[in-house]
Amino acid sequence: MKNWLLGLKIRAKLLAAFGSILLFSVLLIVLSLNSINRIIDNKDVNEKVEILKLCIQSQEFAIKEFIYEGYKENDFQELGQSKYIETYDENSLMSLSILKELKQNFNDTTSSENSVQNIQTALLSIQMGFDSLKQLLRKRGFKDYGLEGALRKAVHKIEESEIKFDKAQLLTLRRNEKDFFLRKDIKYKAEFIENAERFRLTVLQIKDSRTSDVLNNLENYKAEFLNVVEIETQIGLKPQDGKRGELDKRLIDLKAPLASFGATLKTRSENQTTQIMFGLWIIFGLQLIAGIFLAVFYADLITKAIKEIRNAMQNLASGAFPEKLSIRTTEEIGQTKMALNQFLERLQAATTFAFKMGEGDLKAKYDERFDNDVLAKSIIQMQLKLSEGEERQQKINWANEGAAKFSEIIKNESEDISSLADKILALIIKYLEVNQGALFIVEEKRLLRIATYAYGKKKFIDDAIEIGQGLVGQCALEGQTIYLKEIPRDYVKITSGLGEATPKNVLIIPIKQRNQILGIMELASFHIIEQFKIEFVEKISESIASLIFNKQNASQTKQLLRESQERAEVLSQQEEEMRQNAEELQATQEEMTRQKQELEMQIVSLKQKLELQAS
Numbered sequence: 272m273k274n275w276l277l278g279l280k281i282r283a284k285l286l287a288a289f290g291s292i293l294l295f296s297v298l299l300i301v302l303s304l305n306s307i308n309r310i311i312d313n314k315d316v317n318e319k320v321e322i323l324k325l326c327i328q329s330q331e332f333a334i335k336e337f338i339y340e341g342y343k344e345n346d347f348q349e350l351g352q353s354k355y356i357e358t359y360d361e362n363s364l365m366s367l368s369i370l371k372e373l374k375q376n377f378n379d380t381t382s383s384e385n386s387v388q389n390i391q392t393a394l395l396s397i398q399m400g401f402d403s404l405k406q407l408l409r410k411r412g413f414k415d416y417g418l419e420g421a422l423r424k425a426v427h428k429i430e431e432s433e434i435k436f437d438k439a440q441l442l443t444l445r446r447n448e449k450d451f452f453l454r455k456d457i458k459y460k461a462e463f464i465e466n467a468e469r470f471r472l473t474v475l476q477i478k479d480s481r482t483s484d485v486l487n488n489l490e491n492y493k494a495e496f497l498n499v500v501e502i503e504t505q506i507g508l509k510p511q512d513g514k515r516g517e518l519d520k521r522l523i524d525l526k527a528p529l530a531s532f533g534a535t536l537k538t539r540s541e542n543q544t545t546q547i548m549f550g551l552w553i554i555f556g557l558q559l560i561a562g563i564f565l566a567v568f569y570a571d572l573i574t575k576a577i578k579e580i581r582n583a584m585q586n587l588a589s590g591a592f593p594e595k596l597s598i599r600t601t602e603e604i605g606q607t608k609m610a611l612n613q614f615l616e617r618l619q620a621a622t623t624f625a626f627k628m629g630e631g632d633l634k635a636k637y638d639e640r641f642d643n644d645v646l647a648k649s650i651i652q653m654q655l656k657l658s659e660g661e662e663r664q665q666k667i668n669w670a671n672e673g674a675a676k677f678s679e680i681i682k683n684e685s686e687d688i689s690s691l692a693d694k695i696l697a698l699i700i701k702y703l704e705v706n707q708g709a710l711f712i713v714e715e716k717r718l719l720r721i722a723t724y725a726y727g728k729k730k731f732i733d734d735a736i737e738i739g740q741g742l743v744g745q746c747a748l749e750g751q752t753i754y755l756k757e758i759p760r761d762y763v764k765i766t767s768g769l770g771e772a773t774p775k776n777v778l779i780i781p782i783k784q785r786n787q788i789l790g791i792m793e794l795a796s797f798h799i800i801e802q803f804k805i806e807f808v809e810k811i812s813e814s815i816a817s818l819i820f821n822k823q824n825a826s827q828t829k830q831l832l833r834e835s836q837e838r839a840e841v842l843s844q845q846e847e848e849m850r851q852n853a854e855e856l857q858a859t860q861e862e863m864t865r866q867k868q869e870l871e872m873q874i875v876s877l878k879q880k881l882e883l884q885a886s
Contacts, residue, residue: 298554306547307653313540314656316376320533323369326362327394327529331522333359334401338515342408348416351409359401366394386532393525400518404506407514411502418499422448425492432485434477440470448496455508460500467493559588580607666803670810673702677811681818688712688822692722695815696792700724703804705796706774711736711743712782712790712819718747743791746779750788752809753779756799776800780808784816 337355347353374387412419426448429441443466451459467489474485507513563585586593680694692710700708711718718736739748746753756776774795782790792812794800 302547302550302554306550309543309547311653311656313536313543316373317536317540319369319373320536323366323373323390324529324533326366326369327525329362330359330366330394330397333362334397334518334522338404338408342405342411343413345416348409348413351405356405363394363398367391370394386528386535389528390525390532393521393528397518397521397525400514400521404514404518407502407506411499411506418495418502422492422495422499425488425495428488429485429492432481432488434474434479434481434485436477436485437470437473440466440473444470444492451500451503455503457500457504457508460497463496464493563588670803670807673698673807674811676702677814681814688819689721691818691822693724696722696724699792699808699811700794703794703796703800703808704798705778705794705800707795709743709793710790711747711793713738713747713788718743718791742777742779743793746781747788747791750781750783750786752781752805753777754800754805778805778808780805780812782812782816782819784813784820789816789819 333355337353337359341347341353341355344353347356370387370391374391409417411417412421414420415423426441426445444463447459447463447466450456451463471486471489474482474489505513507515510516510519583593676698677695680698681691692712696708696710700706708724709720710722711720713719716738718738720734720736736744738744742753742755754777758775758777774797776796776799778794778796778800780792780794781788782792792808792815794808
């Protein structure tokens with residue numbers, strides 16, 4: 272046997288010695304590739320779960336905003352439409368789509384599939400509860416719509432009656448009604464019924480043939496009020512009651528399976544990582560054992576050159592990279608040393624590249640000499656996936672941080688629109704790292720510039736642009752975002768709201784609400800504005816539109832209130848003047864009466880004197 276081994280060529284000996292090691296290396300590479308793919312799959316699943324959580328949070332936010340404010344909008348009362356319903360529907364569809372994808376990923380895992388199914392069932396239950404609540408809220412109505420509108424019409428018929436009755440009693444009923452709407456306390460129902468009965472008895476005492484109409488209208492008013500109380504009870508007088516309470520409970524119940532699912536995924540990822548590490552260590556251990564065994568076995572059969580190779584492999588097996596082997600011959604041993612040196616270089620390149628990625632350098636470059644290797648391609652592909660994921664997350668974080676800063680600015684409702692515009696424009700310019708900016712609002716069919724910033728400093732410019740004039744006016748006319756880049760220096764005919772200077776990139780975004788143009792935002796930069804930043808500004812412009820709309824409505828309301836107060840003061844002054852004139856007229860009439868009586872007495876006295884003289 273020994274003679275047979277000695278008779279083998281060096282190439283055959285080396286193949287026999289390193290065949291097993293190469294086999295373990297291949298197994299290690301295959302396992303590594305499989306592990307990388309599984310890690311990437313787990314990362315994708317975790318990203319989908321995070322997006323699912325955000326969608327569910329958005330659904331919950333849309334439901335609460337709709338319950339508090341959304342159902343009061345005329346669009347909902349007339350057409351059953353609301354921006355909050357649209358937000359809920361969009362996130363609901365996205366949630367169900369994500370759950371469908373997750374269900375396909377876990378079709379081989381009963382517990383995970385059941386968790387996805389439980390979340391899907393909970394979302395459908397919330398959808399049913401929300402649909403039911405929407406029907407009740409639309410039936411309840413607001414102001415002139417629904418049951419509340421019928422209630423108001425009923426009481427107006429009583430108020431318009433020509434019969435003279437005690438207005439204070441009707442005002443008491445209205446106060447009971449408004450107290451119930453304000454406090455949602457059922458005790459006001461009893462007070463309303465009691466006061467309605469008193470009012471009815473008072474009307475019965477009035478001797479007028481038209482009292483029956485008032486009584487009928489009173490019964491109608493009472494019935495409409497009870498209808499409103501009944502539907503409010505169904506909706507929920509308190510957040511934990513009625514349909515609101517049921518929906519809130521379903522939202523709370525959804526958090527448990529969602530948290531459980533997240534914990535299951537975490538445990539699953541940890542278990543897979545443990546299994547991967549265990550498998551790698553086993554393969555590596557077997558490879559190490561085989562290398563040591565074969566090195567010892569062939570120690571007496573090969574030359575000093577082979578011992579150098581053995582020492583190099585031992586160093587590599589112990590976790591250290593040996594120095595390059597010196598090549599003195601061109602036969603099998605020399606060729607083997609050369610191949611080993613190349614293997615060490617490739618492994619060193621892969622290790623260095625992996626270490627850089629582990630340190631967070633996702634932009635590291637792989638050694639160009641070995642970037643076509645299978646392992647290199649796999650690691651580079653993993654780098655690309657990680658880079659894309661990090662870039663995507665950075666954009667999301669960037670947008671969320673910008674939205675938070677924007678919300679911090681607009682939460683102060685006491686500031687006027689000009690001050691808020693200054694702060695908003697300064698924030699957007701600094702956050703987007705652009706050079707210039709201007710903010711316009713539509714006023715009297717023109718675009719009035721209310722804020723202008725250039726290179727970080729505010730320029731107080733009171734300027735107006737006609738709609739359709741220049742880029743800003745054209746954007747207001749079309750209602751679409753305009754983005755121009757790489758503008759030639761000699762293109763002087765373009766009129767920008769920032770003046771005659773022509774930057775390289777101009778972004779003009781309409782500020783609109785329900786297709787109504789409320790303003791224009793213009794940004795200019797000497798650098799390209801990325802698409803995700805444009806989308807961020809477009810998203811922010813929706814909030815700015817709501818802010819401008821609310822501020823304008825508030826301003827109009829204050830103006831109307833001020834005019835109403837002024838008219839009331841004028842009427843009060845006129846009433847006082849009429850009262851004084853009436854008093855003066857009465858005094859004049861009394862004086863004329865007294866003078867008339869004196870004249871009559873004088874005439875009687877003169878007649879008596881004449882009669883005496885005649886006799």
